[in-house]
Amino acid sequence: xxTIEVLRSKVANWPYNVxxxxxxxxxFGTYTSMYSFRKGFAxxxxxxxxxxxxxxxxxxxxxxxxxxxxxxxxxxxxxxxLKPSQRATSMLVLIGVAWGALFLFAVIPAPYNIICMLINGxxxxxxxxxxxxxxxxxxxxxxxAAVLSISLIFASGFVKTIARSLRDSLHISEYAMPFITGAxxxxxxLFFIFCLELMPPPTAEDVRLRTKRLPMNxxxxxxxxKAFLPGIILTIIIYVLLTITRDVRDNFEVEIWAxxxxxxxxxxxxxxxxxxVVVLVAMSLLILVKNNLKAFGIIHLMIISGCLLIGFGxxxxxxxxxxxxxxxxxxxLGLYLGYVPYNAIFFERMIASxxxxxxxxFLIYVADSLGYLGSVTILLVKEFGRPTIxxxxxxxxxxxxxxxxxxxxxxxxxxxxxxxxxxxxxxTKSELEQINIQGI
Numbered sequence: 172x173x174t175i176e177v178l179r180s181k182v183a184n185w186p187y188n189v190x191x192x193x194x195x196x197x198x199f200g201t202y203t204s205m206y207s208f209r210k211g212f213a214x215x216x217x218x219x220x221x222x223x224x225x226x227x228x229x230x231x232x233x234x235x236x237x238x239x240x241x242x243x244x245x246x247x248x249x250x251x252x253l254k255p256s257q258r259a260t261s262m263l264v265l266i267g268v269a270w271g272a273l274f275l276f277a278v279i280p281a282p283y284n285i286i287c288m289l290i291n292g293x294x295x296x297x298x299x300x301x302x303x304x305x306x307x308x309x310x311x312x313x314x315x316a317a318v319l320s321i322s323l324i325f326a327s328g329f330v331k332t333i334a335r336s337l338r339d340s341l342h343i344s345e346y347a348m349p350f351i352t353g354a355x356x357x358x359x360x361l362f363f364i365f366c367l368e369l370m371p372p373p374t375a376e377d378v379r380l381r382t383k384r385l386p387m388n389x390x391x392x393x394x395x396x397k398a399f400l401p402g403i404i405l406t407i408i409i410y411v412l413l414t415i416t417r418d419v420r421d422n423f424e425v426e427i428w429a430x431x432x433x434x435x436x437x438x439x440x441x442x443x444x445x446x447x448v449v450v451l452v453a454m455s456l457l458i459l460v461k462n463n464l465k466a467f468g469i470i471h472l473m474i475i476s477g478c479l480l481i482g483f484g485x486x487x488x489x490x491x492x493x494x495x496x497x498x499x500x501x502x503x504l505g506l507y508l509g510y511v512p513y514n515a516i517f518f519e520r521m522i523a524s525x526x527x528x529x530x531x532x533f534l535i536y537v538a539d540s541l542g543y544l545g546s547v548t549i550l551l552v553k554e555f556g557r558p559t560i561x562x563x564x565x566x567x568x569x570x571x572x573x574x575x576x577x578x579x580x581x582x583x584x585x586x587x588x589x590x591x592x593x594x595x596x597x598x599t600k601s602e603l604e605q606i607n608i609q610g611i
Contacts, residue, residue, distance in 0.1 A: 172568075173333060175368050177219060177371065178369050179368070179369050179370070179371055182369045186354045187311070188311070188576060189312040189548070190370065190371065191309070191315055193365075193366065194305065194306065194315055194367065194370045195306075195314060195315040195317075195318035195319065196272040196318065196361045196366075197364075197366035197367045197370075198302050198303075198305060198306055198315060198318065198319040198322075198363075198367065198405070199318045199319055199322050200320040200362070200363035200366075200529045201262075201298075201360065201363040201367060202298065202302050202319060202323075202326065202362060203322045203325065203326040203329065203330075203366055204323065204356040204359050204456040205239050205295060205298045205360070206242065206267060206326035206327060206329075206330045207330050207333070207352050207353050207355065208266055208269045208270055208271070208273065208349075209235075209291070209330075209358070209593075210326070210327050210330045210331060210334075210354075210421070211273070211291075211297050211330060211331075211333075211348055211351075211352035211353060212231055212235075212276070212288065212345075212348070212349040213228075213232070213331060213333040213348035213421070213422050213424075213425070214330070214331040214332075214334035214335045214338070214348065214352075215228065215334075215345035215348060216345075216424070216425060216426075217226065217231075217345055220281060222281075222282045224558070225554050225555070225558070226572050227281060227282065227285075228385075229481060229550070229554055230282065230285050230398075230599055231285060231288045232405065232550065233547060233550050233554070234285050234286065234287075234288040234289040234290075234292070234297045234560065235288040235289065235291055235292035236292065236422075236543060236547040237289055237294040237417065237547050238288065238289040238290060238291065238292025238296070238328055239292040239293070239295065239296040239543050240296075240540065240543035240544050240547050241292075241293055241296075242292065242294065242295070242296025243296050243539040243540035243543050243544075244299045244536075244540040244544075245293075245544055246296060246300055246536040246539070246540070247449065247530075247533060247536045247537055247540060248389075249297060249300075249531055250297060250300035250301070250304070250532035250533065250535075250536050251386060251387045251392060251530060251533035252386050252387070252388070252443070253300075253304070253373070253532075253558070254302070254386065255384065257423070258301050258304060258305065258367075258411070259364055259365075259367070260366050260367075261297070261301055261554045262298060262301050262302075262364055262398060263271075263361075263364065263377050264294075265294035265295065265297055265298060265301075266294065266298065266360065266391035268290070268293075268294045268455070269290075269291045269292075269294045269353075270350070270353045270354075270357075270362070272287045272288070272290040272291035273287070273291060273349045273350040273353055274350050274427070275287045275290075276288065276346060276349060276350065277344075277347040277349070277350045279299070281346075283572055284346070285410050289348055296539075296543075299400045299514065299535070300433075300532040300535060300536055301533060302318065302517070303316070303325060303514075303532060303535070303567070304530070304531075304532055305370050305390060306319065306533045307381075307384055307519055307530065307532075308373050308377060308378070308381045308382065308383065308384035308403060308530075308531075309373050309374075309377045309381060309510075309520075310376065310380045310381060310456060310458075311370065311520050312379055312381065312516070312518050313454060313455065313457040313458040313466075313515075314455050314458045316454070316515035316519065317450070317451050317455045317457075317515065317516075318451065318455075319515065320450070320454065320511040320514055320515045320537035321450065321516070322445045322448060323507070323510070323511060324443050324446050324447045324503075324507050324511070325440075325443050325444065325447045325512060327424075327443070327444040328440045328442070328444075329440055330352065331424075332440050333350070333355065333439060334348050337344065337351055337352060337355070338357050338537050342528075348591050350460075352585065356361075356427065359439070371607060372510070376404070380461075381519070381522075381523045382419060382522055382523055382526050382528060383528055384522075384528075384529070384530045384531070385528050385529070385530065386530065387529055387530060387533050391529070392533055394502060395527065395529055395533070395534075396537070398527070399521075399525075399591070400589050400597070401535070401590070402490050402584055402587045403534075404525060405581075405583050405584040405587065406513070406538065406578045406580075406584055407409075407454075407537070407541050407542075408456035408516070408576070408577075408580045409474065409509065409513075409577045409581055410510075410513050410538045410539075410541070410542050411542045411544075411545040411583070412539055412545075412572070412574060412576060412577050413506065413510040413513070413542070413571045414510070414539070414543060414546050415542070415543030415545050415546045416570050417506055417507075417510050418543075418546040419549075419562065419569065420503065420506065420566060420568050421560040424563045426503070426561075426563070427499075427562055427566055428499075430561055430562070430563035431495040431499070431563065433484050433496075438496075442496070442500055442501070442503060445500060445504075446500070446503050446504045446507055449508075449511045449518075450504070450505055450508060452509050452513055453473060453508065454511065454512070454515065454516060456472075457469060457516060457518055457520075461562055463520050464523040464524045464592055466516075466520045467517075467520040467524045467588065468589065469516050470512050470516060470520060470590075471581055471584060471585035471588075472515075472585075473508055473509075473512055474509045474512055474517075474577075474581045475578055475581045475582060475585075476505075476508060477504070477505040477507070477508030477509035478505065478509055478573065478574045478575075478577040478578030479505070479574065479578055480501055480502075480504060480505030480508065480574075481501070481502055481505035481506060481509075481570055481571070481573055481574035481577075482571060482574025482578065483501075483573055483574075484498050484501030484502050484503075484505065485502060485567060485570055485571045485574065486495075486500065486571070487501075488567070489567070494569070497569075502570055505574070506570070506573075509577060509581075513535075513538060514596070515533060516532075517534060518529050518531045518534040519609075521534070522534075524588075525591075525592075526545075526593065529533040549569075553565060553579060575597075576579075577603070
């Protein structure tokens with residue numbers, strides 16, 4: 172521990188931009204490595220296996236999403252109250268439990284090993300909040316968060332490619348594939364977490380520009396929600412829709428592409444790499460916008476644009492005016508233009524705009540808990556209520572709904588927060604005037 176403190180003090184003397192770049196890479200590497208413990212099983216198809224007339228893979232997805240959902244509800248308290256000194260140990264313990272669950276998944280026969288995926292999902296649901304806590308509240312948070320958020324797009328396809336390659340080259344079963352995929356990423360995971368631990372705390376300038384980030388107790392959390400309730404409700408509606416659609420795409424991408432006539436194992440990485448670059452550039456450019464309220468408005472416009480892209484692309488595809496590859500690229504890009512900001516910079520700039528002493532982790536986990544609750548609910552309804560609908564049809568119809576309803580809610584959210592910013596409330600007005608005077 173003393174060694175890390177000594178190294179951290181030395182790193183604090185490095186140029187600020189260098190620290191930000193290295194921290195961004197470490198965060199990206201950490202979360203990408205985590206994905207190897209979460210999504211390796213999704214690379215399998217487990218053909219011919221059904222239980223209670225539901226595909227075995229669907230049971231696995233449902234079990235993991237239930238664990239992930241429960242984790243998000245627990246994370247509202249766990250992440251918001253966590254002290255910085257506990258972050259690295261917590262990540263190692265949580266991922267260790269998830270990896271152990273994958274070992275049990277490999278040795279326990281189906282269908283009894285389905286419960287292993289629930290155990291796997293619970294600890295992994297808290298990793299995002301732990302990683303992001305290293306980055307929030309800094310003047311370079313947009314850049315670092317943008318790089319981290321690319322892992323949400325890139326890691327899933329990358330891990331599936333690695334998992335399928337391991338299965339085919341080593342001739343291992345699809346049950347052992349998730350555990351072995353995780354083993355490949357153990358050393359990178361340890362290295363990147365160590366690098367995150369070397370990151371110095373926010374500087375005095377960071378605090379002045381972005382507001383001090385503090386743990387929140389139950390009373391403080393309730394007060395925050397009450398202060399911005401209408402806007403948070405609109406935000407959650409959008410986020411639930413985006414999470415459901417993103418989860419369907421993420422978990423059943425293999426099946427969706429197969430229904431579209433594609434059997435290229437590298438297509439996931441190709442498409443997601445294109446999307447990653449576009450989203451990275453769009454989010455990184457926000458670092459140039461110093462005025463927090465203005466940046467918060469631009470983020471809303473980014474989300475609205477994503478919803479429009481989803482809707483427009485799906486309509487063109489339904490009219491047979493574009494190819495499946497172009498549609499999946501447009502749908503994926505629009506989806507992540509909306510989804511990624513909520514996981515990174517939306518709440519960051521919201522807190523900074525209104526100078527509310529809190530932390531991003533709390534807000535992300537409030538949204539995530541309801542988002543994944545919606546996701547698992549839709550999975551259950553689809554499988555037990557409309558089992559004959561293919562995942563490709565379900566995705567195509569569902570993403571059009573997201574484009575319309577999500578876009579409208581984003582417009583109303585923007586109008587609400589602009590009204591809050593300009594209303595006659597003395598405290599809010601004083602804070603905004605201070606921001607303008609400082610030129611933030």
